Amino acid sequence: MKAKIAVLPGDGIGPEVTVQARRVLEMVGENFDHEFSFEEAHVGGIAIDECGDPLPEQTLNLCRESDAVLFGAIGGPKWDDPNAPVRPEQGLLRLRRGLGVFANIRPVKPHPDLIDQAPLKPELLRDVDLIVIRELTGGIYFGHKSRENDVAVDTCTYSVGEVERIVRIAASLAREREGRLTSVDKANVLETSRLWRATAERVVHDEFPDVKLEHVLVDAAAMHLLQKPDYFDVIVTENMFGDILTDEASVLAGSMGLLPSASLSDDGPGLYEPIHGSAPDIAGLGIANPYAAISSAAMLLRHSLKLDEEADAVERAVARAVHEGALTVDLVRDERKSMTTAEVGDRVCELLSTCTACLSMSSRGFGYRF
Ligand SMILES: NC(=O)C1=CN([C@@H]2O[C@H](COP(=O)(O)OP(=O)(O)OC[C@H]3O[C@@H](n4cnc5c(N)ncnc54)[C@H](O)[C@@H]3O)[C@@H](O)[C@H]2O)C=CC1
Ligand SMILES: CC(C)CC(=O)C(=O)O
Numbered sequence: 398m399k400a401k402i403a404v405l406p407g408d409g410i411g412p413e414v415t416v417q418a419r420r421v422l423e424m425v426g427e428n429f430d431h432e433f434s435f436e437e438a439h440v441g442g443i444a445i446d447e448c449g450d451p452l453p454e455q456t457l458n459l460c461r462e463s464d465a466v467l468f469g470a471i472g473g474p475k476w477d478d479p480n481a482p483v484r485p486e487q488g489l490l491r492l493r494r495g496l497g498v499f500a501n502i503r504p505v506k507p508h509p510d511l512i513d514q515a516p517l518k519p520e521l522l523r524d525v526d527l528i529v530i531r532e533l534t535g536g537i538y539f540g541h542k543s544r545e546n547d548v549a550v551d552t553c554t555y556s557v558g559e560v561e562r563i564v565r566i567a568a569s570l571a572r573e574r575e576g577r578l579t580s581v582d583k584a585n586v587l588e589t590s591r592l593w594r595a596t597a598e599r600v601v602h603d604e605f606p607d608v609k610l611e612h613v614l615v616d617a618a619a620m621h622l623l624q625k626p627d628y629f630d631v632i633v634t635e636n637m638f639g640d641i642l643t644d645e646a647s648v649l650a651g652s653m654g655l656l657p658s659a660s661l662s663d664d665g666p667g668l669y670e671p672i673h674g675s676a677p678d679i680a681g682l683g684i685a686n687p688y689a690a691i692s693s694a695a696m697l698l699r700h701s702l703k704l705d706e707e708a709d710a711v712e713r714a715v716a717r718a719v720h721e722g723a724l725t726v727d728l729v730r731d732e733r734k735s736m737t738t739a740e741v742g743d744r745v746c747e748l749l750s751t752c753t754a755c756l757s758m759s760s761r762g763f764g765y766r767f
């Protein structure tokens with residue numbers, strides 16, 4: 398097949414991990430005989446430096462006319478001045494809104510070979526296999542903001558329609574998995590959460606009677622994620638809660654550098670990005686973990702290009718590479734045994750072209766279930 402992929406590396410470790418994800422897609426194109434074309438554009442801080450706008454019009458246009466968007470990360474201390482008129486993060490938020498990608502899918506499934514190194518007890522992690530569905534284009538990140546003298550305001554707004562569509566996606570997914578949906582809110586305090594809860598209740602009751610819905614307050618959910626993470630199947634929640642809970646959930650997998658994501662709209666290109674940020678503390682050192690970006694590329698193959706076999710092959714190559722110990726420093730106890738970002742990318746590409754088990758449809762992959 399032919400596909401046009403927009404590549405937005407961004408800032409910090411964004412370009413370092415995105416180049417590895419792009420190499421993996423190129424390798425998939427070669428091995429499976431697809432014609433993928435790639436076009437890069439600036440977003441975030443680098444775009445501010447270039448033209449004063451974190452999402453230049455040509456970047457958004459490129460994304461709109463592509464089949465999918467591969468995104469790195471944005472932001473960093475250079476653009477962190479609280480009085481700055483524009484910030485890199487605005488570029489990402491405008492991109493998500495501009496593409497209408499309201500459904501952010503963040504799977505969390507610890508790799509069996511990494512469980513012993515995670516900060517939580519192995520017995521808590523062995524059966525963890527959960528997906529967070531985060532509403533991505535509404536809520537407090539997009540509400541009206543103001544600042545006057547000593548007072549600042551951020552507004553959180555949700556409409557019934559916004560809640561209905563994200564709950565439908567989450568409930569459909571739960572139906573294909575274990576049929577358990579946990580809706581996370583703060584309905585004891587927030588009016589938006591009370592609307593969220595009532596809407597989720599109605600949609601699931603009317604349209605997904607086979608799905609078991611429960612409501613958990615976000616503060617308790619933060620605790621349960623660490624105390625009994627294997628309890629969860631599908632979690633659906635609003636934008637900011639999903640942002641925070643998935644950083645927490647990355648601890649279950651072992652590193653921020655492991656969690657991928659897909660952001661989808663009703664139609665149009667999907668946006669694929671690791672859940673982590675630009676990691677200024679390690680940027681430029683060549684040690685960032687590229688697995689989250691590479692796994693996001695697998696999600697791109699599956700969701701935007703409908704290439705399941707190819708997506709499975711990438712996930713199997715990642716699983717195999719992790720099993721062999723192809724790990725960056727965030728995942729190894731002995732630094733001398735770590736690989737660089739590029740070495741990990743090399744190994745995944747090698748496995749994709751040489752490992753018959755990775756390419757074989759009959760062998761089992763890592764198996765994100767969605
Ligand atoms: N999607 C995006 O582009 C996001 C951008 N940001 C921006 O990124 C900048 C830094 O934010 P932080 O709060 O430090 O969050 P961060 O996610 O960039 O980093 C948090 C911690 O995780 C580590 N980490 C992150 N990705 C890693 C990887 N691939 N391999 C190994 N270690 C990794 C970092 O070294 C750091 O210690 C800020 O400007 C923030 O606004 C933050 C989150 C998401
Ligand atoms: C600009 C931020 C909202 C990005 C972020 O933290 C995320 O999407 O996880």
Ligand SMILES: [Mg+2]
Binds near residue numbers: 641672
């Ligand atoms: Mg985040």
